[in-house]
Amino acid sequence: MIEKIGRQAREAARVVAxxxxxxxxxxxxxxxxxxxxxxxxxxxxxxGDVAQAxxxxxxxxxxxxxxxxxxxxxxxxxxxxxxxxxxxxxGVATGGWTMPNGIRVQRVRSPLGVVAxxxxxxxxxxxxxxxxxxxxxxxxxxxxxxxALGSNQAVAAALRSGLASAGLPADAIQLLEDTSREAxxxxxxxxxxxxxxxxxxxPGLIQAMxxxxxxxxxxxxxxxxxxxxxxxxxxxxARAITVNAKISRPAVCNAAESLLVHEAVAAKFxxxxxxxxxxxxxxxxxxxxxxxxxxxxxxxxxEDYGTEFHDLIxxxxxxxxxxxxxxxxxxxxxxHTDAIVSEDYGAIDTFVRGVDSAVTMVNASTRFTxxxxxxxxxxxxxxxxxxxxxxxxxLEALTCERYVLxxxxxVR
Amino acid sequence: MIEKIGRQAREAARVVAxxxxxxxxxxxxxxxxxxxxxxxxxxxxxxGDVAQAxxxxxxxxxxxxxxxxxxxxxxxxxxxxxxxxxxxxxGVATGGWTMPNGIRVQRVRSPLGVVAxxxxxxxxxxxxxxxxxxxxxxxxxxxxxxxALGSNQAVAAALRSGLASAGLPADAIQLLEDTSREAxxxxxxxxxxxxxxxxxxxPGLIQAMxxxxxxxxxxxxxxxxxxxxxxxxxxxxARAITVNAKISRPAVCNAAESLLVHEAVAAKFxxxxxxxxxxxxxxxxxxxxxxxxxxxxxxxxxEDYGTEFHDLIxxxxxxxxxxxxxxxxxxxxxxHTDAIVSEDYGAIDTFVRGVDSAVTMVNASTRFTxxxxxxxxxxxxxxxxxxxxxxxxxLEALTCERYVLxxxxxVR
Numbered sequence: 001m002i003e004k005i006g007r008q009a010r011e012a013a014r015v016v017a018x019x020x021x022x023x024x025x026x027x028x029x030x031x032x033x034x035x036x037x038x039x040x041x042x043x044x045x046x047x048g049d050v051a052q053a054x055x056x057x058x059x060x061x062x063x064x065x066x067x068x069x070x071x072x073x074x075x076x077x078x079x080x081x082x083x084x085x086x087x088x089x090x091g092v093a094t095g096g097w098t099m100p101n102g103i104r105v106q107r108v109r110s111p112l113g114v115v116a117x118x119x120x121x122x123x124x125x126x127x128x129x130x131x132x133x134x135x136x137x138x139x140x141x142x143x144x145x146x147x148a149l150g151s152n153q154a155v156a157a158a159l160r161s162g163l164a165s166a167g168l169p170a171d172a173i174q175l176l177e178d179t180s181r182e183a184x185x186x187x188x189x190x191x192x193x194x195x196x197x198x199x200x201x202x203p204g205l206i207q208a209m210x211x212x213x214x215x216x217x218x219x220x221x222x223x224x225x226x227x228x229x230x231x232x233x234x235x236x237x238a239r240a241i242t243v244n245a246k247i248s249r250p251a252v253c254n255a256a257e258s259l260l261v262h263e264a265v266a267a268k269f270x271x272x273x274x275x276x277x278x279x280x281x282x283x284x285x286x287x288x289x290x291x292x293x294x295x296x297x298x299x300x301x302x303e304d305y306g307t308e309f310h311d312l313i314x315x316x317x318x319x320x321x322x323x324x325x326x327x328x329x330x331x332x333x334x335x336h337t338d339a340i341v342s343e344d345y346g347a348i349d350t351f352v353r354g355v356d357s358a359v360t361m362v363n364a365s366t367r368f369t370x371x372x373x374x375x376x377x378x379x380x381x382x383x384x385x386x387x388x389x390x391x392x393x394x395l396e397a398l399t400c401e402r403y404v405l406x407x408x409x410x411v412r
Numbered sequence: 413m414i415e416k417i418g419r420q421a422r423e424a425a426r427v428v429a430x431x432x433x434x435x436x437x438x439x440x441x442x443x444x445x446x447x448x449x450x451x452x453x454x455x456x457x458x459x460g461d462v463a464q465a466x467x468x469x470x471x472x473x474x475x476x477x478x479x480x481x482x483x484x485x486x487x488x489x490x491x492x493x494x495x496x497x498x499x500x501x502x503g504v505a506t507g508g509w510t511m512p513n514g515i516r517v518q519r520v521r522s523p524l525g526v527v528a529x530x531x532x533x534x535x536x537x538x539x540x541x542x543x544x545x546x547x548x549x550x551x552x553x554x555x556x557x558x559x560a561l562g563s564n565q566a567v568a569a570a571l572r573s574g575l576a577s578a579g580l581p582a583d584a585i586q587l588l589e590d591t592s593r594e595a596x597x598x599x600x601x602x603x604x605x606x607x608x609x610x611x612x613x614x615p616g617l618i619q620a621m622x623x624x625x626x627x628x629x630x631x632x633x634x635x636x637x638x639x640x641x642x643x644x645x646x647x648x649x650a651r652a653i654t655v656n657a658k659i660s661r662p663a664v665c666n667a668a669e670s671l672l673v674h675e676a677v678a679a680k681f682x683x684x685x686x687x688x689x690x691x692x693x694x695x696x697x698x699x700x701x702x703x704x705x706x707x708x709x710x711x712x713x714x715e716d717y718g719t720e721f722h723d724l725i726x727x728x729x730x731x732x733x734x735x736x737x738x739x740x741x742x743x744x745x746x747x748h749t750d751a752i753v754s755e756d757y758g759a760i761d762t763f764v765r766g767v768d769s770a771v772t773m774v775n776a777s778t779r780f781t782x783x784x785x786x787x788x789x790x791x792x793x794x795x796x797x798x799x800x801x802x803x804x805x806x807l808e809a810l811t812c813e814r815y816v817l818x819x820x821x822x823v824r
Contacts, residue, residue, distance in 0.1 A: 216798070387800040
């Protein structure tokens, strides 16, 4: 199964890798048009998935993600057109020099080859991830959830027809129709056919990948993000940043989970911010001093400090110094995003040097760790690993670099 | 065992990560001086290893690598001083822009944290790898061969004493003294303590890493390098490049293993180059046409075309076009280094676009894929993987990038 799909992907990837930017953009436009033209089939297939899912009681959040509407289809097509408008990452020179012997060295951005994406019951990912992998010059193997199989088949058929109508191999986007765990495990170990595996899903998927994958992958991991409010903080900025980081979208990975407050401002700041957080439905779990300052706060356990709640819950701790805040973050953080609020140059310097997260924020909300906010135009995820790529991942994350050396007969 | 060493490495890494360039360079100088001051102990320990190895009949090549001399010790110390002289990769800005909302984005090069190196019976790697990992702001865990344990202990002790005399934690360089396979496997799975694993060794070590490692690693893989001689080649350049690529150092990974020749020049080129190769002791294995042109050539099997001989053996094949050469390389190559010799712009363009190796050479020997030749000043290996880093790996390969965002209170 994987071998057939893998071989087809490999062959398609060779064609896509050398396709011109114009050809790729035409194909993305054709895919968008094909999605629109297939709206009826796609929505019918989706209705089938939804009806099936209703018998399985999958929960409201999952059902919402699974359900396609005219507006969501339009947004998928618009997404493909937006990707067409993004700069082509392929062929960009990322370095170059001349060796003493006259050989000209060029480092150029190149496609990875075959990108596999494993995702949950969101049929829009089929178009989003397929379009991004393709624009970066790769073939894609997409493995969605069994709940969305009918929808994914209909979307993939539309994308493939768009590719073919633009004169490119339809196999540049393939759906793995076997949605069993075994097939996913096989895909995770298809080192001969897959150059990069990207997960789009929750901690269960990430852990399965860490446990099973032998192909290279990126970890789109936990975001146990911190806001540290320094003794020299502008407390109004601190309040706005803390509240925004916690409540604007609590279920996403760049939401703050933990608030650290310098002891010099704890008595003034914590009651104020706690009142606003509680008013917005946030459950607080603090250390002893926090509990003294905020009677409604529960007691924070060690586990709480290490937890990404994904919910309207926030842990709070009073710390004696910026160094102690750094220590706490290195101990409990997940290396995603951590923020300092301070007007003191030295404290900021200590924090920025000491914290080793994918993104460190100075006087800004953790919520800015995001591909769109970063100006990447699209996002395939947020990497919390150190190799290959860190932080928000745009088109570049789906590429690699290679060297081309131009000589005139040099030998060594 | 690993947990203790890992915890110590993690703590030392925090100090090294924020050490200034001057401090790191002073420490490298102190390590070099300490190596020189400990010459007697190191050579005595090495003599013990060598005597022990002689009872085990380990072979001449391995014995040569194991043996330290005054000259080799001097070269290890000189290597550390050279690394001190290299530009510090840490803190280098690799990108930056301002968001529409005024947040200033900086992407900066940062240490990885803890780098583990597994290597064979070459005690000089203890100093080389330890020095490079340290200069890049990391702590190192070094695991050498049991054959070299005494030597490695003596070298590591000297390095650690140099670190301490420069006021840095000795645990920034630790030797894993348990040289069992089990300890190596444990190190390969110490995801909590190891940020990058670098292998310095042969295919057996690489395969063990692929099979066992759960920590991130770089593959310093096989070099089944090709030279393609185009119909528009300057045959004198082609001859010099082919001979240099094959015979100048046949055991290294950037040596050529396979020669592809366009059919239009085969009858003229192959007998000439074959004569010179044979004169230099190279065994040739060719396709039918090659065998007709060179009676001494054996028959090349499919396996031969896929083999990195590491020896004075070369496979030869006549191809009908540059496209066929690209197809052959994509089928049999290992993605290390592949060269075209041609004066034709179109053929070079087809080759450069079609081949997807870490390094593509145009009219230059494959032997130039090398950290020193690339100007990196030092090399920790040559990556044949696509993620993180490809081709020769210098100090930058031991770093990662992170983002720091400077705001003035922005929320989303």
